[in-house]
Amino acid sequence: MKTPLRALLLTALAIAATFGLDPFRNYQLATTAACFAAVAGLTVLVGLTGQLSLGHAVLMAAGGYGFAFTASAVDGPWPLALLAGLAAAVIVSGLLGLLLGMAAARLRGPYLAGLTLALVIALPSAANALPLGGDQGARAPFFAVPEALSALIAVEQWHAWLAIAISALAVTPLVMLRSGRAGLRMRAVLDDETAAKLSGVDPGLVKAGAFVASAVPAGLGGAILAVATQQVTPGGYGLAFSLLLVVAAVVGGLGSIGGALIGSVLVVVLPWVVDQLVGALPADLGQRLNGNLAVLLFGAGLIAMTLAWPGGVARLLDRLRAARPKRRAPAADTGR
Amino acid sequence: MDRLVFLLSAGLARGAVLALFALSLVIVWRAARVVNFAQAAMAVTAVYAAFAVTSATGSYWAGLATGLATGALLGAAAERGLMRRLPHHAPLPGIIVAIGLVMVLQSGLAIAFGPEHRPMHPPFSERPFMIGGVPVLSPYDLFVLIAAAAVMGALALLFSRTSLGLQLRAAAFAPETSRLLGVRVPRMVTLGWALAVATASLAALLLVPTELGLNPHAADLLFVNAFAVAVIGGLDSPVGALLSGIGVGLLVSLVTGYASASAAPLAVLGLMTLVLLVRPGGVFAPKEARTA
Numbered sequence: 001m002k003t004p005l006r007a008l009l010l011t012a013l014a015i016a017a018t019f020g021l022d023p024f025r026n027y028q029l030a031t032t033a034a035c036f037a038a039v040a041g042l043t044v045l046v047g048l049t050g051q052l053s054l055g056h057a058v059l060m061a062a063g064g065y066g067f068a069f070t071a072s073a074v075d076g077p078w079p080l081a082l083l084a085g086l087a088a089a090v091i092v093s094g095l096l097g098l099l100l101g102m103a104a105a106r107l108r109g110p111y112l113a114g115l116t117l118a119l120v121i122a123l124p125s126a127a128n129a130l131p132l133g134g135d136q137g138a139r140a141p142f143f144a145v146p147e148a149l150s151a152l153i154a155v156e157q158w159h160a161w162l163a164i165a166i167s168a169l170a171v172t173p174l175v176m177l178r179s180g181r182a183g184l185r186m187r188a189v190l191d192d193e194t195a196a197k198l199s200g201v202d203p204g205l206v207k208a209g210a211f212v213a214s215a216v217p218a219g220l221g222g223a224i225l226a227v228a229t230q231q232v233t234p235g236g237y238g239l240a241f242s243l244l245l246v247v248a249a250v251v252g253g254l255g256s257i258g259g260a261l262i263g264s265v266l267v268v269v270l271p272w273v274v275d276q277l278v279g280a281l282p283a284d285l286g287q288r289l290n291g292n293l294a295v296l297l298f299g300a301g302l303i304a305m306t307l308a309w310p311g312g313v314a315r316l317l318d319r320l321r322a323a324r325p326k327r328r329a330p331a332a333d334t335g336r
Numbered sequence: 337m338d339r340l341v342f343l344l345s346a347g348l349a350r351g352a353v354l355a356l357f358a359l360s361l362v363i364v365w366r367a368a369r370v371v372n373f374a375q376a377a378m379a380v381t382a383v384y385a386a387f388a389v390t391s392a393t394g395s396y397w398a399g400l401a402t403g404l405a406t407g408a409l410l411g412a413a414a415e416r417g418l419m420r421r422l423p424h425h426a427p428l429p430g431i432i433v434a435i436g437l438v439m440v441l442q443s444g445l446a447i448a449f450g451p452e453h454r455p456m457h458p459p460f461s462e463r464p465f466m467i468g469g470v471p472v473l474s475p476y477d478l479f480v481l482i483a484a485a486a487v488m489g490a491l492a493l494l495f496s497r498t499s500l501g502l503q504l505r506a507a508a509f510a511p512e513t514s515r516l517l518g519v520r521v522p523r524m525v526t527l528g529w530a531l532a533v534a535t536a537s538l539a540a541l542l543l544v545p546t547e548l549g550l551n552p553h554a555a556d557l558l559f560v561n562a563f564a565v566a567v568i569g570g571l572d573s574p575v576g577a578l579l580s581g582i583g584v585g586l587l588v589s590l591v592t593g594y595a596s597a598s599a600a601p602l603a604v605l606g607l608m609t610l611v612l613l614v615r616p617g618g619v620f621a622p623k624e625a626r627t628a
């Protein structure tokens with residue numbers, strides 16, 4: 001029961017931290033929480049089963065749409081609407097994840113990546129062809145600050161609280177899954193499918209299950225974004241965003257939840273920092289660099305990371321920790 | 337009926353471009369056992385080079401030649417500089433590096449040339465010929481078909497009839513044995529990449545004048561559709577790429593004409609999913625050996 005305690009502690013810490021941030025930073029914190037949920041799902045999928053999904057933005061969008069439509073339809077007190085929306089986000093993204101997972105169980109590396117890429121490209125078409133509100137997207141309900149708290153906090157801070165709580169709900173089961181029996185099976189399938197089969201592990205089942213387990217946090221991430229922005233649009237979940245999720249997972253270190261957190265902070269904060277710096281440049285050059293320079297840096301980072309440090313930031317930190325003289329018994333570190 | 341003939345003839349030209357791009361994916365897959373996810377970004381970079389030369393000299397053909405040369409150089413450079421340094425046992429690092437390359441190239445192009453769409457003019461008229469009052473292929477469509485057919489024919493000859501083609505195939509099929517027999521395998525892999533990206537650049541060069549204009553994302557949809565084509569035909573099969581390229585081109589044209597433009601990507605996605613679930617190796621692939 002170490003993981004839930006640690007999750008509770010981190011959640012409390014993050015909520016306490018919102019008091020030190022201005023409204024815009026709190027909005028960024030909510031966005032980071034959304035990315036963290038999705039990237040945590042992606043990093044477990046890629047790192048533990050070796051299945052690369054370029055389409056996690058679509059799973060987020062599925063969760064976001066499920067949340068927006070259900071929460072808007074519920075006519076009741078706000079906690080009910082929120083919970084119903086979250087349940088819908090879990091169901092919709094889980095079902096889409098199951099479909100993809102069933103395909104993934106039969107496919108290898110490049111095929112799955114291509115299929116999920118096609119899915120991202122088809123999202124705007126799907127938004128127009130299905131009753132999803134077209135390019136305008138769907139409106140999500142606005143969650144106002146509860147009266148008891150309204151004297152204390154602003155609406156952005158309240159949304160950051162909701163975001164942190166949902167993200168904790170999404171990631172904690174994933175951490176437990178990863179360190180438990182399911183994680184062991186995923187690693188077995190990644191290492192040697194034939195050997196896993198001989199040991200009574202069904203690779204197809206494990207792969208499909210891993211995809212669902214990875215889709216649900218992504219869907220909850222989409223729900224967080226719907227809470228923070230009050231809308232879901234297909235344009236918000238395009239190829240660029242989907243690739244950013246991959247960047248966050250790779251740069252943080254594939255398979256590492258802590259790395260996913262570092263990566264998500266990076267993909268939210270770095271573009272903003274770069275745009276601030278670029279804003280100081282003359283208008284023409286600034287307009288060209290705006291938005292593009294960050295992508296250029298991320299792309300270069302992705303290549304450099306894969307060539308030089310395949311373990312990402314998480315592995316790098318581990319190595320630094322290992323290089324430091326140890327004060328504790330080594331057994332204390334196995335709980336991760 | 338008129339509409340059907342027009343859509344079919346337009347689909348034929350579109351299918352030729354798709355088949356050409358899919359063929360480039362097949363070449364690189366056969367040479368190095370990777371799917372180059374950066375193929376579209378590299379091809380668009382070559383198109384930008386062609387665009388710059390064409391606007392400087394006023395000659396479409398000088399631009400075309402520059403584009404093809406840039407594509408070949410980019411392919412060789414990517415293989416020598418990046419792909420060769422990666423571990424070969426898993427496909428994941430190659431895909432991730434290719435995605436990084438996509439981000440670098442596309443944002444680099446947007447920074448260098450600006451994000452707006454640049455109009456590119458085709459060298460021939462796009463007004464269709466009228467046969468018995470029915471609009472069919474335009475002169476430009478005809479040029480696309482002839483160019484695609486010529487390149488595919490030349491590639492087929494290269495791979496099946498020349499000593500270089502034999503070395504290319506041998507290096508991809510049995511690298512260690514061919515190295516023992518004196519084939520310079522690393523050079524063949526680099527050559528395969530150069531050939532593939534040049535072919536992809538030609539496909540993008542043929543496509544862009546018929547689209548909204550040149551921008552860093554101009555070939556994204558082409559890549560996705562061509563990937564679907566390569567998967568449907570089987571990544572190992574050039575003939576499969578050709579046939580399913582024409583087939584998917586016709587499908588996209590018909591769906592766009594009779595349903596809506598936004599339904600076309602969904603139709604391609606559906607078809608690809610179906611093929612992947614029923615025959616993961618592609619329609620034209622030989623049976624896979626059992627693993628357990």
